[in-house]
Amino acid sequence: MEKKSFFKTxxxxxxxxxxxxxxxxxxxxxxxxxxxxxxxxxxFIIMVAAMLYSPVKTFILKPKK
Amino acid sequence: xNIPINLFMWIMAFLPIIVLLILMIxxxxxxxxxxxxxxxxxxxxxxxxxxxxxxxxxAESAKGVWNALIILIxxxxxxxxxxxxxxxxxxxxxxxxxxxxxxxxxxxxxAMGWIFESFLQGITGFGVPVAVGAPLLIGIxxxxxxxxxIPLIGQAWGNTFGTLGAAWDSLAMSAGLAAGxxxxxxxxxxxxxxxxxxxxxGGFATCWFYGKGKALKKGLPAVAxxxxxxxxxxxxxxxxxxxxxxxxxxxxxxxxxxxxxRTKMYNTEWSIEDSPIMNREFAGQTGGGEAPADMSLVQxxxxxxxxxxxxxIVLLVKPVNSLLGQISFGLSFPETSTGYGYxxxxxxxxxxxxxxxxxxMFLFISAIIGLLYYKxxxxxxxxxxxxxxxxxxxxxxxxxxxxxxxxxxxxxxxGTGQTxxxxxxxxxxxxxxxxxLAPFVGLLGTFMTGSNMSSxxxxxxxxxxxxxxxQVDPSAILGAQSAGGAIGSAVSxxxxxxxxxxxxxxxxxxxVLKRIIALTVPTTIVIGAILFVxxxx
Numbered sequence: 276m277e278k279k280s281f282f283k284t285x286x287x288x289x290x291x292x293x294x295x296x297x298x299x300x301x302x303x304x305x306x307x308x309x310x311x312x313x314x315x316x317x318x319f320i321i322m323v324a325a326m327l328y329s330p331v332k333t334f335i336l337k338p339k340k
Numbered sequence: 341x342n343i344p345i346n347l348f349m350w351i352m353a354f355l356p357i358i359v360l361l362i363l364m365i366x367x368x369x370x371x372x373x374x375x376x377x378x379x380x381x382x383x384x385x386x387x388x389x390x391x392x393x394x395x396x397x398x399a400e401s402a403k404g405v406w407n408a409l410i411i412l413i414x415x416x417x418x419x420x421x422x423x424x425x426x427x428x429x430x431x432x433x434x435x436x437x438x439x440x441x442x443x444x445x446x447x448x449x450x451a452m453g454w455i456f457e458s459f460l461q462g463i464t465g466f467g468v469p470v471a472v473g474a475p476l477l478i479g480i481x482x483x484x485x486x487x488x489x490i491p492l493i494g495q496a497w498g499n500t501f502g503t504l505g506a507a508w509d510s511l512a513m514s515a516g517l518a519a520g521x522x523x524x525x526x527x528x529x530x531x532x533x534x535x536x537x538x539x540x541x542g543g544f545a546t547c548w549f550y551g552k553g554k555a556l557k558k559g560l561p562a563v564a565x566x567x568x569x570x571x572x573x574x575x576x577x578x579x580x581x582x583x584x585x586x587x588x589x590x591x592x593x594x595x596x597x598x599x600x601x602r603t604k605m606y607n608t609e610w611s612i613e614d615s616p617i618m619n620r621e622f623a624g625q626t627g628g629g630e631a632p633a634d635m636s637l638v639q640x641x642x643x644x645x646x647x648x649x650x651x652x653i654v655l656l657v658k659p660v661n662s663l664l665g666q667i668s669f670g671l672s673f674p675e676t677s678t679g680y681g682y683x684x685x686x687x688x689x690x691x692x693x694x695x696x697x698x699x700x701m702f703l704f705i706s707a708i709i710g711l712l713y714y715k716x717x718x719x720x721x722x723x724x725x726x727x728x729x730x731x732x733x734x735x736x737x738x739x740x741x742x743x744x745x746x747x748x749x750x751x752x753x754x755g756t757g758q759t760x761x762x763x764x765x766x767x768x769x770x771x772x773x774x775x776x777l778a779p780f781v782g783l784l785g786t787f788m789t790g791s792n793m794s795s796x797x798x799x800x801x802x803x804x805x806x807x808x809x810x811q812v813d814p815s816a817i818l819g820a821q822s823a824g825g826a827i828g829s830a831v832s833x834x835x836x837x838x839x840x841x842x843x844x845x846x847x848x849x850x851x852v853l854k855r856i857i858a859l860t861v862p863t864t865i866v867i868g869a870i871l872f873v874x875x876x877x
Contacts, residue, residue, distance in 0.1 A: 281734070285738070286734045286738055289372070289737050289738045289740065289741055290734070290737040292741055293737055293740045293741060293744075296405065296741075296744060297405075300402055300405040300406075303398045303399075303401060303402045304402055304671065306398065307395070307398065307399055307402065307673065307674060310674075312393075312394055312395055315394060315395055315398035315399075316394050316398070318398065319394065319397065319398045319401060322401060322405075323379075323380070323383070326375075326376040326379060326380075326741065326744070326745055326748075327376050327380070328741075329372045329373050329376060329741055330369075330373040330374075330376050330377055333373050334373065
């Protein structure tokens with residue numbers, strides 16, 4: 276049986292999404308500390324995009340048959 | 341604050357919660373998929389209708405991520421502890437050993453799904469009883485779905501005074517109750533009385549799930565005795581020491597249930613063959629295999645004994661606690677406000693994390709010592725250590741997104757004033773009838789935030805103000821708030837997901853929620869109705 280790479284599984288995808296959220300978290304904190312709303316916005320958009328990975332993947336990219 | 345409190349704003353504030361519930365219950369979405377959608381709606385309502393700016397939303401999101409990270413450390417360490425036991429096949433030993441000690445299967449389910457969780461909730465909390473309890477129940481042959489439902493119900497009563505009274509202290513703090521004052525003790529009395537009611541309901545419900553009327557009849561003496569010890573004991577001790585008033589009865593009940601297994605009524609084999617919650621073809625969560633012949637029941641429980649001992653020493657021995665509590669770190673956040681003047685004050689050290697007195701540290705040390713102990717005895721095979729760590733990380737990640745989404749959602753709702761509108765709206769429209777819904781507000785708070793403590797912080801002050809406005813005894817209302825909050829911990833998606841993760845049924849959160857909500861919501865309404873009759877009329 277062919278072994279699927281971890282990062283191609285759902286768990287792997289969610290792990291990547293988690294890492295992206297952590298990066299976004301750092302960006303938001305940097306934005307808050309430097310009083311820079313643009314940086315805050317960038318971090319926030321990255322975070323929301325990573326959060327939406329699971330519903331988009333499950334119901335839009337691979338909808339249930 | 342001048343947020344308009346009208347029907348439209350109330351609906352907008354309620355929208356994220358209702359969407360979350362519909363997606364999970366009606367459409368059977370998992371929390372990992374539903375939480376981001378709920379979050380997205382919260383962001384839109386926050387920006388558009390509650391006049392929040394991007395800085396506020398970003399700050400609240402970062403607060404949410406920070407809080408979620410602290411929760412996720414507990415999830416990971418609880419799963420690590422479970423994986424250690426699973427790799428050593430300790431759960432098979434626990435299953436076989438507990439079956440011998442408690443030959444009555446109903447008593448076994450009650451012990452492993454209610455009493456042991458109460459004990460864990462008394463000291464650790466933060467969802468640990470659910471994360472740890474689910475695999476233990478699977479180990480004795482309970483179907484995974486029920487192995488999540490039963491601990492969720494079983495641990496809920498301990499949420500106010502458990503974790504050494506953390507949620508209770510937050511209620512006292514947010515409502516301004518001075519420790520030891522008359523109001524403090526009366527509120528503790530109301531709270532524990534309502535919790536006692538729920539505690540008994542939880543025990544009887546477990547019997548009902550196991551085998552309807554027949555099991556209810558068989559389990560009646562045991563549940564009645566356990567409820568008297570746990571609920572009654574808590575009520576009495578709440579007047580003496582609120583820190584240990586859950587933990588002490590929980591410990592006593594653990595000893596008493598083992599003794600009950602030796603009484604004439606429960607010392608013989610008894611089970612309901614077609615019990616809907618039992619998996620009769622069960623071959624072991626570890627994918628079959630034999631339990632190690634040389635592992636005793638006590639040895640199988642080593643990590644759990646360690647967990648209890650460590651927690652007790654660190655939390656109850658004051659000098660140890662103060663020494664270890666010195667290392668603490670939190671994040672600083674600037675002041676933010678909405679266009680309606682709803683202000684979130686600046687904080688120097690938000691939600692400070694004290695690693696050495698945190699439940700995750702107790703879990704981690706217990707898991708590592710347990711791992712070394714099992715390995716020394718040869719119960720962890722070649723490559724087992726790597727397997728344990730890899731599995732624990734890959735089991736934690738999927739629940740991570742849901743926990744982060746839910747916590748951020750509650751933070752944004754709180755930070756934009758949506759939570760206040762939600763609660764104020766209910767009180768404004770209903771007048772004194774609100775009393776009936778007071779425990780439901782507590783439940784809602786825990787549903788949203790995942791913690792009885794947060795619910796009390798969020799709504800404690802509001803409930804106090806509302807009680808005074810309606811000229812109703814504030815102690816009774818606060819009692820209903822915290823009891824409702826405790827009950828709410830059984831339906832909180834972030835707690836449910838801990839169980840579905842360790843039970844390996846991730847994505848079934850909606851099914852779990854559907855079944856528990858049918859028990860928790862009516863119970864809070866009954867508590868509210870009793871309260872209304874006693875103080876509201």
